[in-house]
Amino acid sequence: MSVHHPVVERYMARLEQAIGALDPGDRREILQEIRNHIAEAMTAGRPLEGILGSLGPADALGRAYAIELLLHPPGRPRQGVVQRWFTIVGLVVVLSLPTLIVVSTLGSIGISFVAAGVASFALGVIELAGVLPSLHVSGLPPGVPILAGALLLILGMMSLAALRLYVRLITGTVRAAFLSARSAGPSRESAWSVL
């Protein structure tokens, strides 16, 4: 039995207005559900006035829906325990090769450039100061090893900084996956605090 009574239509129009802020899919299903409720109750022999009275004012019903859906936004569906641990293992497998390449490349560049930079800078300064008159780094003027040393030092430090950033990113990702796998309780507070 489909109900198309003017009073029902007025009620449904007000309800539609009251849930206007909700997602269109939610709105459609809510309106259908309330229409079904009215039809079921009328089939059961209840008077229309009593049915609408029991549903309460359309504005209040719409507010109740809005409170439930807007104040308690849904969380993401949680994965099962096995799936979550598979995610971690997959993450480790996928990240291990790039991590090996990035860490070894940035690490070796960083350490060798910093060491070479410091050495070159120091030798340039020693030659410039004439502390060791017998020391001749190259045929170049002493300013060149000083500048080259500073440049190498900067490049080495940048490489180490990039390595640090990468390690932080990776540990953050793995930690987040690990924590989500360990959280076994419900994602939201229970009914006690919600209502």
Place this chain on the structure above:
Amino acid sequence: MPPVTIPAPGEWTSQLRRGVLELCILRLLRQRPSYGYEIVTTLDALGPLAAGENTVYPLLRRLKADHSLETFTRDSPAGPPRQYYRLTAEGRRRLAAIEREWSAMVVAVELAAVKAQVA
């Protein structure tokens, strides 16, 4: 000193009902799927759990939004097709968690009464 307002017994029941309603709906759906009108009328017949459609329907919708319930449509012998609700795997986990909390709460309430007698 501000005046102390004591909630009427009906108001206390209403607050308690709001808390346990989610548990009751999940329990009702544990064995088999059900549609909105049937859920409302079943709760209505359970005395203190008669929460009213304007509480039950929005709660059903939220349980669906947070993936505890899912819906499907099935023809009705009389009237428009019915929207049935059934528990998801997430809903079963949630039900188990709430039931643990509920059991602990019931035990604690009873213990409070025993302790009061002993003291």
